[in-house]
Each structure stands twice: as structure tokens, then as C-alpha cells.
Amino acid sequence: MLVVMDQIHAAFAAAGGTGDEAVLAAQLRAATEAWPELAVAPERFASELGRRLPPGIALTAIKATDVYVAVACIDRDEAAIVAVRQILAKEVAIAASKTTATRDQVADVTASLARVLFVDEPDRPAALRDYSGRGDLKSYLRVIAMRELVRVVNRGRREVNLEDDDLLDRIVPASDPELSILRAQYREIVDASMRAALGRIDERGRALLRYTFIDGWTVDRVGQVYKVHRATAARWIAAVRTELGEHIRDELAGRLRVQVDEVDSIIRLVQSRIDVSLERVLRVGP
């Protein structure tokens, strides 16, 4: 067995894998025990594990049992393909429930994904070859399914504008009468200033503005998604708001070339709108 394990580890290392022989043995054992009905040669599996192992990721972190069934699928093992198809159908259904995909679209996606996953095309290898085991296979299938569904659902629809204009509209609600007047007078300048101000915010800040203004996320949700305390999230949001306000002020002053006092009064108006919107966003409980 020791000699055999030697050869298996050699295959793993030859394919670019780094890791302990004992860990490899444990992973191999776990995989074969989880899938007794599959028969992937140990050297073949070890070599695939090695090839797929992402740089900087420990072999212990790899879901070897999932990689095992993926390799079996590539090797055209019927039992493995049936098993993966079952998981796929379930994940497509769950992903579809979160989109507006029609039944026909879901059926199309399920069929096309089967090709994408299992079949090598001249320009694109089977997607199961790219699966490293860093996340579980179920999640991998879910990601691919969700992406495809979003693509199919959005096809034929006007390109969804995720650029800054809708963010501007949220920060400056057009329905506000005060601001309507301001915008009527200074529209181009105000909008251009705000766009430029937004352009000076970094990616994190823009994401925060987007999530809070457009998606209406609460501080709690921002904190949870970024894995920080709600107090930190609240501080981030407050900081980006202040930064945005300052940038708008600078940009407006530069564009209007008017007295600072006048800019200030305009700013106050704009700022008051931002504050109102932020109050809504920052609804912080006791």
C-alpha cells in the first residue's frame, strides 16, 4: 500500500499538486468511500486533483469527494453523470425560483447546461474540467446555473443600466419639488457635478452607495454581507456620504464659478436631500 501510495502521490505532484501524502491518502479514501459505485483509478484522480488545485489553496480545503465525481463525469461514467444531472436539476430549480425565468427558459437552461458541463467543445472544454473543489460541487453548479439564467432572462431585454445615472436619480429624487427647481435651473451643472463627484469615490464607496440608495439595504444587511459589525457598516456609509457631499461641493463650485455662499446654499439643498435619503437607509434601531 505504501508503495502504491507513493506512485499516487507522484502522479499528484507531477500534475502540479502540492500537499502531504497522508492528506492525499485521506482525501482519496473519503472520495472512494463516498462514491463506492464509481471507479476512477487512484492515479488518475490524484493527477486531476493536482492539476485542479488552485495556487495558495491547501489540499485539506478541497472537496475531494466532489472532485472525484466530476472526474468520473469527464471520464463518461454513467452513474456519475446521472448523479450530477440530478444535483444540477435541483440547483437550476432553486436558482430559477429567484429569477423571473419562464418554465421554457428553465428547461432550455437545464439542457444547455448539461452540454456546458459534460461536453468538450472545440473552443471550450467541459466546465466540469474547471471545477477545482475549492467550493462544493453543488455551489459550483448553482453559480453556473444562476449565471446562465440571468443571461437568458436578460437576453432581449434592454441592457440593464447599472451605471451612475440611476444612482444620481436616487440621491436626488426627481419628485422632490425643491430639487426640481434647483435641477430646472442648474440641471446640467448639478448632474455633471454629481457624476464627477461619484467618479471620485472608490469602488467600495460606490458599492455602498448603490446598495444603500438603490437596493435600500439596511446597515445590518451591509454589515452582514461584508462581514463587519453594523457599527462599522454605519461608519462606512456615513463616511462615503460625507465624502460624496464634499466632492459634490467641490465640483459644483468649480463648475458654477460663483460665490462660495451661493454654492453653500445649493449644497445645503442637495445635502438635505442626501440626508433625508440616508436617514431612510440608515434607519438604525436602538
Place this chain on the structure above:
Amino acid sequence: MTCPDADTLAALANLDDVERAVLVDHAATCDSCRAVVLDLLEVTRAETEPSTGEVDPAMIDRYRIERRIGAGAMGVVFAAYDPELARPVAVKVLRAGGSPVRMRREAQSLAKLTHPNVVAVYDVGEHAGSTFVTMALVDGENLRSWLGGQRTTAQIVDAITQAARGVDAAHRAGIVHRDLKPDNIFVARTGEVLVGDFGLARSGIDPRAAGNKLADGSELTRTGGVVGTPAYMAPEQLDGDASAASDQFALCVTAWEALYGTRPFTGRTFDELALAAVDGVPPEPRTRKVPARVRDAIRRGLAADPELRHPSLAALLAALAPRRRRWPYVAAGTGVVIAAVTGMAVASRDKPAPSCDVQALAPWRPDARFTAAKPAIVAAIQRITGRYAADWKSLAHGSCVAHARRQLSDPALTGSRR
């Protein structure tokens, strides 16, 4: 940044915080990654933290979640939007613990019930392993916060009456509420009162088995199980026996609290609460003048013995309603009977209500060691002696009243007439 590959995204749950935050930043402006990232964060939550509800979902079924409007022992409530029917809704995601099949069945039967005083149920389904119920979103506040404003007795009686109508309609449809309290009764901006959260509190979990302490006698939220709110629960419901009669009791506790600002029964444990109810309804606080018919109707609904309460919510409603002088309109053929009845009614109206505050039998309280060693036996004995005490008290009370009215029985029999 360019979109990360599927393999990286699939490992989202295992990514370190920096990598994860970069992905979340990216998802803010990338439609397809955003769907994937939000989807996966939700999956991760559902699988690793079943019921803490860490991240609010963006969608539940077809409903777009807008904000969290409440959370409690039973679950989380969101204000949401139904894009299909283009209307705002409330979505309540129930904590695991109860039987989803039964919850579904009850929600389904409630969905068939349309009544102006019942929060309409639109839909029921499954989301990430939990049952959710979609309901009308009431534009208003709950009774508890409504009571925070100064309300007149008439306003409160009207609100309770409307709530009772809603509960009555549900009872007629065979639905028991199980968790009536000021927090589950809503006062719309338009003035209608609606009862919500029907039947959702049933857990099949014996409240006594899961620990016997009340935090402060007010609201008990217990992790794991879903229970009614003990302060509003009838003694028999504390034993796990919810019925239309226990709803009546809870509604009367609510009415009492609404009128007087305190609850009729207090206790630090389930047993203390049950015993307080068995001890009898205390005298009404003098904080507010309440019409005698309302006082009496509420007192009767608070009887420890369900048999002694109003036979139905409809009967409670009738007792709450202002009396109309119906007698003169009754056909003349039954004149004799009517004369007798009116005579009695007039007589009892004229005479002040007899003071018959019967002293309750002291409840049986075994010593702590025995209670600790044999909790089941103690509970059983307390139930039996409690029922006996209630019977005795109502007999004694009846006898005292009869004596006062008709000077028949011997006051020494009860020893309590003042």
C-alpha cells in the same frame, strides 16, 4: 474588475473576508455576479445558520423584500412587494419548529376566510427550508403602540369589539388563534381593527417542558420553540390545550390591559401564572371608569375554568354590546313571561351589584424540593386542585350572590359576605 470564474464564486463561503468584500463590491455593478453572490450568501446562511436569519433575503419566492418590519419568537416579518399583483404585502417567515404541514393547512384555511377584522392571508409557501406566509400589509400600528396614545374607554371598547368580531369569524371557520395579544392586533390608519397571525403559534411543544421561567411576565421569547405569549394564555393553554375558549381568555386579558394598563394575572413562572388565574380575577384597578356590562363581560372571559367563560366569542360580543331595550317590541302573546323577565332585569339594575368577593382557597404549594423531584405529579395535582378551587369559588360566589339577592342562604356558608 472582471467577473470572477464560477470556481471562485462557488467557494464564496470559504473565501477570506477581503476576497469576499471585493466580490461584493464588484457585484454592486455587475448584474449577473450580483444575482450569483446574493444567491450564494443566502445559501450559505440557510445551511450554516438555520434560523438566526442573519442576512435578510432579497427575494422570497416571487416577493421582493423591502425591509424588515418585525422579528419575534415566531419568525421574521418583512414588508415586501408582489410584482405579479403589484401590491405591497407582508411576508412572515416562520421559524422552524412547528409542523410545516399543519401551518400550511391552517394558512390555507385562513386564506379562505375573508373578514374586515382579519388580516387577509394571500399565500403560503416554502423558502430556504422555512414556511412563509404572505399577508395583507396593514397601514397602521399594532394595538400596543396604538394604546400608547391616550385612548378613551369607548375607543378601546370599540377596538376590542372589532378584534372580537375577527376572532369570532375565524372560530366559525374552525381556526383558533392561539396567540392573541396587543402585538397581534392591528389598528389601521383608517380606524379598522384587524387581527393577524392566526394559528401560527401552534408548536406542539409543551411550554412547560421547555423551561418554566418567564423573563418578566411580559413577553417570553424562547429560542427553539414557538409558544404563545404566556401572560395572555389561559391556564388550560399553559397545559398545551388551545381552543376558542383560550382565545377568549387571551382577548379578555388584552382588553383588561388595554383598559387598565396592567394585566389581570402576573407570575414569574407558568405555574404562578396559571395559579394566579385560578385564584380568581382581581378587582379592576381604579384607573378608568368602565361600564359595568363591559367589566362583567371581560371578567367572565377571564374565568380560569373554560366552562365558566362565555360559551363563544359571539356571546362575548353580545355581552360587550350596549344593551338595547328590546322588551317592548316583543309580541304581546308572551306578555307574562316578558313581564317576569323585565321585572328581574329592572330589579337587578336598580340594586347595586352585591359585594361577594369570595376568598379563594389557598393554592396548594408543595415545598421546592418535592416540586423539583416530581414536577409532573405536582403539576397534575395543581391542575386538579386548581380546578376544584375554581369550582368551589364559583359555587361560593353564586351562593353569596343568591343570598344577597334573595336573602336565602346563610352568609356563614361562605363566610365572606361583606
